[in-house]
Amino acid sequence: xxxxxxxxxxxxxxxxxxxxxxxxxxxxxxxxxxxxxxxxxxxxxxxxxxxxxxxxxxxxxxxxxxxxxxxxxxxxxxxxxxxxxxxxxxxxxxxxxxxxxxxxxxxxxxxxxxxxxxxxxxxxxxxxxxxxxxxxxxxxxxxxxxxxxxxxxxxxxxxxxxxxxxxxxxxxxxxxxxxxxxxxxxxxxxxxxxxxxxxxxxxxxxxxxxxxxxxxxxxxxxxxxxxxxxxxxxxxxxxxxxxxxxxxxxxxxxxxxxxxxxxxxxxxxxxxxxxxxxxxxxxxxxxxxxxxxxxxxxxxxxxxxxxxxxxxxxxxxxxxxxxxxxxxxxxxxxxxxxxxxxxxxxxxxxxxxxxxxxxxxxxxxxxxxxxxxxxxxxxxxxxxxxxxxxxx
Numbered sequence: 001x002x003x004x005x006x007x008x009x010x011x012x013x014x015x016x017x018x019x020x021x022x023x024x025x026x027x028x029x030x031x032x033x034x035x036x037x038x039x040x041x042x043x044x045x046x047x048x049x050x051x052x053x054x055x056x057x058x059x060x061x062x063x064x065x066x067x068x069x070x071x072x073x074x075x076x077x078x079x080x081x082x083x084x085x086x087x088x089x090x091x092x093x094x095x096x097x098x099x100x101x102x103x104x105x106x107x108x109x110x111x112x113x114x115x116x117x118x119x120x121x122x123x124x125x126x127x128x129x130x131x132x133x134x135x136x137x138x139x140x141x142x143x144x145x146x147x148x149x150x151x152x153x154x155x156x157x158x159x160x161x162x163x164x165x166x167x168x169x170x171x172x173x174x175x176x177x178x179x180x181x182x183x184x185x186x187x188x189x190x191x192x193x194x195x196x197x198x199x200x201x202x203x204x205x206x207x208x209x210x211x212x213x214x215x216x217x218x219x220x221x222x223x224x225x226x227x228x229x230x231x232x233x234x235x236x237x238x239x240x241x242x243x244x245x246x247x248x249x250x251x252x253x254x255x256x257x258x259x260x261x262x263x264x265x266x267x268x269x270x271x272x273x274x275x276x277x278x279x280x281x282x283x284x285x286x287x288x289x290x291x292x293x294x295x296x297x298x299x300x301x302x303x304x305x306x307x308x309x310x311x312x313x314x315x316x317x318x319x320x321x322x323x324x325x326x327x328x329x330x331x332x333x334x335x336x337x338x339x340x341x342x343x344x345x346x347x348x349x350x351x352x353x354x355x356x357x358x359x360x361x362x363x364x365x366x367x368x369x370x371x372x373x374x375x376x377x378x379x380x381x382x383x384x385x386x387x388x389x390x391x392x
Contacts, residue, residue: 003026003029003030003031004030004120004123004124006026006030007022007023007026007027007030007124008124008127010022010026011023011026011124011127011128011131012131014131016134016135016136016137016138016139016141017135017139017141019128019131019132019135020036020038020051020052023036023038023104023124023128024036027106027121027124031106031108031112031117032108032109032112033106033107033108034087034107034108034109035105035106035107036104036105036106036107037050037052037104037105038050038051038052038094038102038103038104038105038128039051039061039068039102039103039104039105040094040101040102040142040145040146041063041072041100041101041102041146042060042146042147042148042181043146043147043151043155043159043181043182044148044179044180044181044182045063045165045177045181045358046062046063046064046148047060047061047062047063047148048060048061048062048063048066048068048069048072048102048103049061049145049146049148050145051141051142051145054141054144054145054147055144055147055148057148060148067080067089067091068091068103068105069103071091071092071093071103072093072100072102072103073355075093075095075100075352076093077090077091077092077093077118077121077122078090078091079091079113079118081110082107086109086110087107087108087109087110087113088107088108088110088113089105089106089107090105090106090107090108090113090117090118090121091103091104091105092104092105092106092118092121092122092124092125093122093125094125094126094128094129094132095125095126095129096126096129096130096133097167097168097169098166098167098168098169098173098174098175098354099129099133099164099165099166099167100165100166100354101129101132101133104121104124104125104128106121147182149182150182151182151183152182152183152185152209153210153213154183154184154185154209154210154212154213155181155182155183155184155185155213157210157213157214157217158178158184158185158187158188158213158216159184161188161190161216161217161220162176162178162188162189162190163189163190163191163192165177165354165357166353166354167191167193168353168354169193170384170386170387171198171263171383171384171385171386172198172261172263172381172382172383172384173352173353173354173381173382173384174191174200174353174354174379174380174381174382175352175353175354175355175356175357175358175379175380176189176357176377176378176379176380177357177358177361177377177378178375178376178377179324179361179364179365179375179376179377180375180376184375185205185207185208185209185210185212185213185375186204186205186206186207186208186212186213186215186216186375187202187203187204187205187216187322187324187375187376187377188202188203188204188205188216188219188220188377189201189202189203189320189377189379190203190220190223190224192224192227193263195263196262196263196264197260197261197262197263198259198260198261198263199227199233199258199259199260199261200258200259200260200261200320200379200381201220201223201236201256201257201258201259202256202257202276202320202322202377202379203216203219203220203223203254203255203256203276203297204254204255204256204274204275204276204322204323204324204375204377205219205252205254205255206252206253206254207252211252215244215248215252215254216254218243218244218247219240219243219244219254219256219297219298222239222240222243222244223236223237223239223240223256223258225239226239226240232260232269232307233258233259233260233269233270233271233307234271234305234306234307235305236258236271237256237258237271237273237294237297237305238302238303238304238305240254240256240297240298241273241295241297241298241299241302241303241305242301242302243298244297244298245298245299245300245301245302247298248298250298250299250300250301252298253274253296253297253298253299254274254296254297254298255273255274255275255276255296255297255323256271256273256274256276256296256297257270257271257272257273257274257276257277257278257291257320258270258271258273259278259318259320260307261312261383263386264386265311266311266312266313266314266383266385267309267310267311267312268309268310268311268312269307269308269309270289270291270307270308270310271294271305271306271307271308272291272292272293272294272308273294273295273296273297273305274294274295274296274297275296275322275323276320276321276322276323276377277320277321277326278291278318278319278320279318279319279320279321279341279342279345280316280317280318280319281316281317281319281345281346281349282313282315282316282317283315284346284349286342286345286346288338289310289318291308292306292308294306312383312385313383313385314383314384314385315383315384316382316383317345317349317353317356317380317381317382317383318380318381318383319345319356319360319378319379319380319381320377320378320379320381321341321360321376321377321378321379322375322376322377322378323374324374324375324376324377325341325360325361325364325376325377325378326338326341327374328364328367328368328374328376329368330367330368331368336364336367336368340367344359344360344363344364345360347359347363348360352382353380353381353382354380356378356380357378357379357380360378361376361378364376
């Protein structure tokens with residue numbers, strides 16, 4: 001099917017808001033497509049919403065009870081015959097480096113539906129994902145399609161600060177999620193990977209609303225500034241600590257956990273500067289990794305931070321959880337606690353890293369009921385190791 005290269009060029013040249021129009025026109029002309037629909041997952045990871053009609057909740061599809069949702073979950077192309085229409089719906093995951101954006105659904109005439117067509121459509125869906133991430137710099141269309149209700153201003157600021165909700169490369173896979181998705185204020189996560197090192201940071205700022213969001217924004221950007229200067233995670237913590245203290249003089253501070261992993265060896269370093277907890281699932285054993293508790297960032301002037309080291313093995317799973325998870329109260333006032341968290345980690349053992357945070361947070365939501373009084377954050381890292389590296 002020689003039409004695909006032309007469609008790819010047209011997609012790259014399209015105006016940011018017109019990506020779906022270009023895909024629809026190209027597939028109609030080149031493949032005889034009867035319909036083309038792009039659905040993006042919402043911030044709460046509960047529904048898939050059509051880009052064509054952002055904000056229309058009546059057209060949203062459930063993430064956990066629809067053919068499109070199953071495609072999103074499995075990350076594999078799926079197809080459904082359309083009764084009495086002589087056509088097939090092809091559902092393709094729209095994913096970029098592990099970041100699951102949504103699903104592209106293409107209805108083809110039965111005679112045009114083939115394994116070759118599915119391969120071409122899957123490639124197009126991946127390319128479309130890349131173009132959406134680029135286009136989001138210049139249009140709000142895709143951001144609007146991701147929300148089923150209005151975000152608070154604090155939540156808007158936090159979502160714009162995040163790197164994504166999933167990331168994958170050969171050595172590892174990451175998934176992360178925040179709740180309440182439409183009203184978060186202080187929790188945040190960040191990551192960066194280069195040829196030799198993966199760096200992660202999980203932060204939990206004091207206060208509420210805009211004040212908490214501004215505090216976390218300052219902290220994350222201070223950590224990024226130090227990281228991009230090539231400093232160690234201990235120095236990143238120290239420099240961010242100075243930035244926060246200079247602004248708030250100890251009246252506000254940020255609990256943070258910083259991780260650095262050598263991609264060649266699996267040697268990990270951590271700085272525990274507050275409340276986020278680090279857990280490990282190795283084989284079928286779940287345990288909290290003991291770390292030296294150090295001062296939150298910005299609590300005192302010129303605090304000194306030290307990194308602790310340990311080794312990761314291929315197959316290890318790390319989970320970082322905020323105090324909004326392990327301290328979450330039930331309607332009877334009982335905290336979620338260690339046992340419930342260990343059960344949740346075990347119960348999600350077969351899920352991919354990108355699916356684990358949402359599953360843990362759904363279980364937490366059923367535990368604490370309708371009253372959500374604090375942010376809750378879960379970050380999951382699956383370590384595969386580098387091929388050919390020692391211990392891999």
